[in-house]
Amino acid sequence: xPLFHSKIIVTRRKSILDPQGKAVEHGMHxxxxxxxxxxxxxxxxxxxxxASDRAEAERxxxxxxxxxxxxxxxEDFSFTIEER
Amino acid sequence: xPLFHSKIIVTRRKSILDPQGKAVEHGMHxxxxxxxxxxxxxxxxxxxxxASDRAEAERxxxxxxxxxxxxxxxEDFSFTIEER
Numbered sequence: 001x002p003l004f005h006s007k008i009i010v011t012r013r014k015s016i017l018d019p020q021g022k023a024v025e026h027g028m029h030x031x032x033x034x035x036x037x038x039x040x041x042x043x044x045x046x047x048x049x050x051a052s053d054r055a056e057a058e059r060x061x062x063x064x065x066x067x068x069x070x071x072x073x074x075e076d077f078s079f080t081i082e083e084r
Numbered sequence: 085x086p087l088f089h090s091k092i093i094v095t096r097r098k099s100i101l102d103p104q105g106k107a108v109e110h111g112m113h114x115x116x117x118x119x120x121x122x123x124x125x126x127x128x129x130x131x132x133x134x135a136s137d138r139a140e141a142e143r144x145x146x147x148x149x150x151x152x153x154x155x156x157x158x159e160d161f162s163f164t165i166e167e168r
Contacts, residue, residue: 001119009128024129028148035085035134036148042128044093045108050119064112064120 001050004057008079010070011042045069048084057081085134088141092163094154095126129153132168141165 012018018040025039047064051057061079070077096102102124109123131148135141145163154161 011128011130021129024152025131027152031148031151033144033148036131036144037134038130038132040130042130044095044126044128045105046095046122046124046126047109047120048122050121060117060120064115064117067115068108068111 001052003084004049004051004054004081005084006045006047006049006057006061006079006081008045008047008061008065008069008077009042010045010065010075010077012040012075016074042075043069049081054081054083085136086141087168088133088135088138088165089168090129090131090133090141090145090163090165092129092131092145092149092153092161093126094129094149094159094161096124096159100158126159127153133165138165138167 021039021041024041028036049057049060051060058081061081065077065079105123105125108125112120133141133144135144142165145165149161149163
């Protein structure tokens with residue numbers, strides 16, 4: 001069965017504050033990087049999926065992202081898939 | 085001054101265990117997604133940089149990644165930059 005590799009990015013919705021991003025931004029400004037703004041921090045998840053075809057790999061990636069990786073109230077996600 | 089948007093991915097080196105990824109993988113298996121393996125979790129960071137040109141935006145992104153975002157002992161990072 002073919003092996004696929006999924007790369008998923010989970011981000012907070014733009015309308016939701018990101019205190020961790022703000023803290024990192026403050027650290028950057030303290031180090032002298034004053035021209036950096038709008039820092040936002042999300043998750044990056046990689047995984048391998050055994051699936052009969054790309055469509056099945058996409059379905060599985062979509063489902064685990066919805067059920068386990070992203071909080072549907074606060075977060076969005078997107079992913080790419082490549083065959084290994 | 086032009087505005088650039090950087091997207092940075094920070095991952096653990098392959099040789100370093102990822103207990104958080106293992107825990108998520110276990111959760112996926114418990115939910116019935118047995119064909120998912122090799123789950124690894126990293127960080128995704130977005131930021132805006134005001135810079136005179138793309139080369140300066142790249143330099144700043146590289147520096148803040150090295151100094152603040154990635155642990156050089158355990159992590160690698162890569163980034164893309166687009167002009168806004």
